[in-house]
Amino acid sequence: MATTMTAPALAATDRCDRCNSQAYVRVVLPGGSDLLFCGHHWNRHEVALRPQAIEVFDETHRLDVAAHVSSDDR
Numbered sequence: 001m002a003t004t005m006t007a008p009a010l011a012a013t014d015r016c017d018r019c020n021s022q023a024y025v026r027v028v029l030p031g032g033s034d035l036l037f038c039g040h041h042w043n044r045h046e047v048a049l050r051p052q053a054i055e056v057f058d059e060t061h062r063l064d065v066a067a068h069v070s071s072d073d074r
């Protein structure tokens, strides 16, 4: 099964399971269930979840881009 790195795994309608913010990380667990996290909660749970996950779609790099665009640091 090929993994397509260019296709976005997450949509704007995907929400963090913890706080309902926009999700940037999808964690697929054995058995096919998945969890969604915002960047903040992914940082908190990554260490615990990575060893259990069969797949992790990490799009937090998009979060960094959005933060740079929205922060007016001039």
Ligand SMILES: [Zn+2]
Pocket (backbone or CB within 6 Å): 016, 017, 018, 019, 020, 021, 037, 038, 039, 040, 041
């Ligand atoms: Zn969250």
